[in-house]
Amino acid sequence: VAAIFVPIVLALAFASFLAWWLVVGDFASGIIAAVSVMVIACPCALGLATPTALMVGTGVAAKAGILIRDAEALEQARAIDTVVLDKTGTLTEGKPEVAEVVPHGIDERELLALVAAAQGGSEHPLARAVLAKVDGIESPPIERLPLEEFRARAGLGVLARVGGREIAVGNRKLMQEQGVAIGPLAEAAETLETRGRTVIWAAALGAEPRLVGIMALADRVKPSAVAAVRRLHESGIATILMTGDNERTANAVAATLGIERVMAGMLPADKAGEVERLKAQGKHVAMVGDGVNDAPALAAADVGIAMGSGADVAIETAGIALMRGDPMLIADAIAVARATYAKIRQGLFWAFIYNLIGLPLAASGLMSPMLAGAAMALSSVSVVSNALLLRQWAPASEKRSRRHDVARDEAARVAEHR
DSSP: OHHHHHHHHHHHHHHHHHIIIIIIOOHHHHHHHHHHHHHHTOTHHHHHHHHHHHHHHHHHHHHTTEEEOOHHHHHHHTTOOEEEEOSTTTTBOSOOEEEEEEESSSOHHHHHHHHHHHGGGOOSHHHHHHHHHHHTOBTTBOOOOOEEEEEEETTTEEEEEETTEEEEEEOHHHHHHTTOOOHHHHHHHHHHHHTTOEEEEEEEOSSSOEEEEEEEEEOOBOTTHHHHHHHHHHTTOEEEEEOSSOHHHHHHHHHHHTOOEEEOSOOHHHHHHHHHHHHHTTOOEEEEEOSGGGHHHHHHSSEEEEETTSOHHHHHHOSEEESSOOTHHHHHHHHHHHHHHHHHHHHHHHHHHHHHHHHHHHHTTOSOHHHHHHHHHHHHHHHHHHHHGGGGOOOHHHHHHHHHHHHHHHHHHHHHHO
């Protein structure tokens, strides 16, 4: 803007001087008109409009627990029309608990011991849930088997050597990859998955791989997740549930939340590829996740939004980090980006309006340099004051709390009056 605006203003000032001097024959009025044009056209307001709004917008966002990495992330966030949501840790608590254990060919305690040992080298929430289950058994306690070898398979599970035995623990894809027949427990697993449970499979490998059991883990949906999804829909934003979990479990969670489109059984590379495909369709995509598996998709999205309780790599990859694990902050992040962008546009509008009105007046001799200086200063004050109004923005949860407090105080006053 400055590269175009400044030469035009200088040309207008010189033209005003020449018109007054050569056409009207008044050299002094030509000097005054030229000076007035340059004074009122000082582009301070134009220069203040964007950085002032950005500073205030990122400040109120940080106060609400939304950390915006840079101006580009904020600008991209205001145009988002599609939000891709991870399940575990984003829409659910990320603290699963073992709900059911179904052994096959071995007893339940042996199955728990094998799976707990195999998961000993993993930091996945499902692994921690199994270990917590085993540690909670005290009568008698289950002995921890030695973990001799461990290999994580991203998006699939783990392969381990436990007490001299090769063990595979993970999802259906891992079982199929290892040649394990899952038929004996397929019906039981489908029933559990339909109820929204995440099923992990365990198999003993070797010359003849065999299934030894399954475990069903339950992860509660976050209290604010339903309201968060509804608010995104009300804002005209489409939502997609994208998870590495199985389709039945993902559909059960999506039905609870009101999400119509589900993509299940996704590996990390699959998530990133799907985000790229959505962008190729002209969508402005935000990816919301919290784990290491989400990092490629967070990087691929127009805006990556990381839950602050998640993995460090996810937070580092994302353009926006939410300091609380509250899904309502997803819509708040987009709302504050839109509000900030609106203030930028309003600031530029006021800056240009002052120039559009003031420049002709100054060039025609109807505005002295003193009045031009006052108008120029007033334009800067208007732009800054308008940007500062953004400080009144508050997240939806805080607004609801304020309304609740007002209603409670009003009820208290009525009761006291009675």
